[in-house]
Amino acid sequence: MITQLIHLLGYDFVQNALVAGILVAVVAGLVSRFVVARNMSFAVHALAEVGFTGSAGFILIGLSPVLGLLSGSMLTALLIGALGLRIRERDAVVGVIMGFGLGLGVLFITLNSRYASEAFAILLSGAITTVSRDDLVLLGIVGAITLVGLGAMYRPLTFATVDPVVAEARGVPVRLISVLFLLLLAAAVAEAVQVVGVLLILTLLITPGATAERLTAHPGLATVASVGVALFATVGGILLALVTTVPVSVYVTTIAFVCYLSARLFSSLPIASIRRDRA
Amino acid sequence: MSKPMSTSASGPRTASVRPDDTTPAMCFDRATLAYGGRVVWSELSMTVQPGEFLAVLGPNGSGKTSLLRALLGLAPLAAGQLDVLGRPPRRGNPAIGYVPQHAGFDRDVPLRGRDLVGLGIDGHRWGFGRLSRADRARVEAALESVAARVYADAPIGRLSGGEQQRLRIAQALVGDPQILLCDEPLASLDMRYQQEITELIGDWASDKRGTVVFVTHDVNPVLGLANRVVFVVNGRWAAGSTDEVLTSESMSRLYDAPVEVLRVRGRIVVVGEGSGAGFDLDEPHHLPGHVGAHA
Numbered sequence A: 001m002i003t004q005l006i007h008l009l010g011y012d013f014v015q016n017a018l019v020a021g022i023l024v025a026v027v028a029g030l031v032s033r034f035v036v037a038r039n040m041s042f043a044v045h046a047l048a049e050v051g052f053t054g055s056a057g058f059i060l061i062g063l064s065p066v067l068g069l070l071s072g073s074m075l076t077a078l079l080i081g082a083l084g085l086r087i088r089e090r091d092a093v094v095g096v097i098m099g100f101g102l103g104l105g106v107l108f109i110t111l112n113s114r115y116a117s118e119a120f121a122i123l124l125s126g127a128i129t130t131v132s133r134d135d136l137v138l139l140g141i142v143g144a145i146t147l148v149g150l151g152a153m154y155r156p157l158t159f160a161t162v163d164p165v166v167a168e169a170r171g172v173p174v175r176l177i178s179v180l181f182l183l184l185l186a187a188a189v190a191e192a193v194q195v196v197g198v199l200l201i202l203t204l205l206i207t208p209g210a211t212a213e214r215l216t217a218h219p220g221l222a223t224v225a226s227v228g229v230a231l232f233a234t235v236g237g238i239l240l241a242l243v244t245t246v247p248v249s250v251y252v253t254t255i256a257f258v259c260y261l262s263a264r265l266f267s268s269l270p271i272a273s274i275r276r277d278r279a
Numbered sequence B: 001m002s003k004p005m006s007t008s009a010s011g012p013r014t015a016s017v018r019p020d021d022t023t024p025a026m027c028f029d030r031a032t033l034a035y036g037g038r039v040v041w042s043e044l045s046m047t048v049q050p051g052e053f054l055a056v057l058g059p060n061g062s063g064k065t066s067l068l069r070a071l072l073g074l075a076p077l078a079a080g081q082l083d084v085l086g087r088p089p090r091r092g093n094p095a096i097g098y099v100p101q102h103a104g105f106d107r108d109v110p111l112r113g114r115d116l117v118g119l120g121i122d123g124h125r126w127g128f129g130r131l132s133r134a135d136r137a138r139v140e141a142a143l144e145s146v147a148a149r150v151y152a153d154a155p156i157g158r159l160s161g162g163e164q165q166r167l168r169i170a171q172a173l174v175g176d177p178q179i180l181l182c183d184e185p186l187a188s189l190d191m192r193y194q195q196e197i198t199e200l201i202g203d204w205a206s207d208k209r210g211t212v213v214f215v216t217h218d219v220n221p222v223l224g225l226a227n228r229v230v231f232v233v234n235g236r237w238a239a240g241s242t243d244e245v246l247t248s249e250s251m252s253r254l255y256d257a258p259v260e261v262l263r264v265r266g267r268i269v270v271v272g273e274g275s276g277a278g279f280d281l282d283e284p285h286h287l288p289g290h291v292g293a294h295a
Helices: A002-006 A014-035 A040-062 A067-085 A088-111 A116-124 A133-152 A154-162 A165-171 A174-196 A198-205 A208-214 A220-241 A246-268 A270-277 B066-069 B113-122 B133-145 B160-171 B191-208 B249-257
Strands: B026-035 B038-050 B053-057 B079-084 B094-100 B180-181 B211-215 B228-233 B237-239 B259-264 B267-272
Touching: A002 A220, A014 A040, A014 A116, A014 A133, A014 A154, A014 A174, A014 A198, A014 A208, A040 A067, A040 A088, A040 A174, A040 A198, A067 A116, A067 A133, A067 A174, A067 B267, A133 A154, A133 A174, A154 A174, A154 B026, A154 B113, A165 A174, A165 B053, A165 B094, A165 B113, A165 B160, A174 A198, A174 A246, A198 A208, A198 A220, A198 A246, A208 A220, A208 A246, A220 A246, A270 B191, A270 B267, B026 B066, B038 B066, B038 B079, B038 B228, B038 B237, B053 B066, B066 B079, B066 B180, B066 B228, B094 B160, B113 B133, B113 B160, B113 B191, B133 B160, B160 B191, B191 B211, B228 B249, B237 B249, B249 B259
Parallel strands: B053 B211, B053 B228, B094 B180, B180 B211
Antiparallel strands: B026 B038, B026 B079, B228 B237, B259 B267
8 A cells, every 4th residue: 555655656646636735735724723713614615615606607708717716715705805894794794695606606507518517526526636737836826825915914813813902902904904814715715625625625724723722722833733734634635545546525524523523632631621721 | 062061171290290291191172073973072172191090981882982992093083183192193003002891712712821912012013923032021021010920821711801801901011101091991800800900000000100091980999090080971071080070060960960979988979869760870861860889
């Protein structure tokens, strides 16, 4: 099995998949911390689903589905940002936008020829082993922009996330930060869809952050842990899928879930809770 | 629109006035603030000198928090003028520290006390950055000053309300501000913590000659500290010393109803005339009756 794996690692498509997986996992792991802290799971779902509509629309007019996905989720991010900045109304706004977005998606699917159905299956459950060099370049660019953006707003984003009232009093542009983060999230969603697909997006954008929160109260370490979990699940999932016949996303979601459960178990241990209460 | 009731110009406080202390900490000049089309307070004129402790009193929804937002540069005035340390209010003014109401952090938020205090130094700056050694020393000193070093590394969501408020004060003071704005910092704290928090704020004010604006619906915890009071209700206001503002006459005029101010065992109790159904100053529209124990 190991020799088989080493043999497979020589193939281009395997290398592409691993590079793409690592890129996506780093972005997803970082963003995930804030998704969890800002209670944005539902928004992630909407960004992915309406991203799917974007893809379907682009396929219809003969353009790249990846770009369509990116456009769909970006547009959704802007709409959510424009209509629902207050936390209280955000869930409703996300639901309203997602409802209409999915309706459009159904329309695009109906209008598409039946040859497009394979593309839809790929979008829904992910197909990292089909990533091409060109896709990799696009993933790299989007990933780099996301990382630079996140790095640039890391401190005020943290402040606005954990302590919004004081952050505003100290001059942090809280509303602007909300919109900027939604846009970053849209880019991260479009990336992660390449690995796990629209339906399983929550696995990469929520589980790592949620796992990290259970392990440490140190914000820096939590971020590292989140990226670690995302990398472990993604790379592990790709490698396991190579030597079996089960799809990548099944392994990625399972590994991430096991990580989360282990973290829950760890945080309930007496040693851990003492550390958490009085470090 | 209602008229201001009284104005009280603040005189020089002590003999030892340093040259840079001649600039008032804040100066309202016929300032009017409207919020959502409603006038919160109109033509407020009041000068607060450095080192003064101003208690902002009034029922909920009377515009006490709006006063802080105006000082923070978050809510522009509808009319009149406001200067903070001789300049118009601006967002992110480093000379202002801010202590919010205790809201309680989520139990699992990955944040320690020292991180919260650190955000008080650099949380508003763009970028990823780490605190410099000098800044980490300032965080340490701020934690020390509120006796919070013992629990500075514990997850903040697992700390008690009083411990969290101590960290909030360290966060507000770590930038070495000249003015400390406190928005109901004692709300939902028990008596012991209320005392501790007020003492910390009082100590800072006297050590650094810092100016404090303390929004509260109950004046009693800060009676010993507040040398200025502004009472806001239904767009009207009254400003002056505690003895000038918290009188039966002035409060009756403010509420436009007979109100009696009693001093019982060092506490101030405001009571509306009449009997039966009581009302609290927090609910000014259910006039009149018993005004409750809050002033």
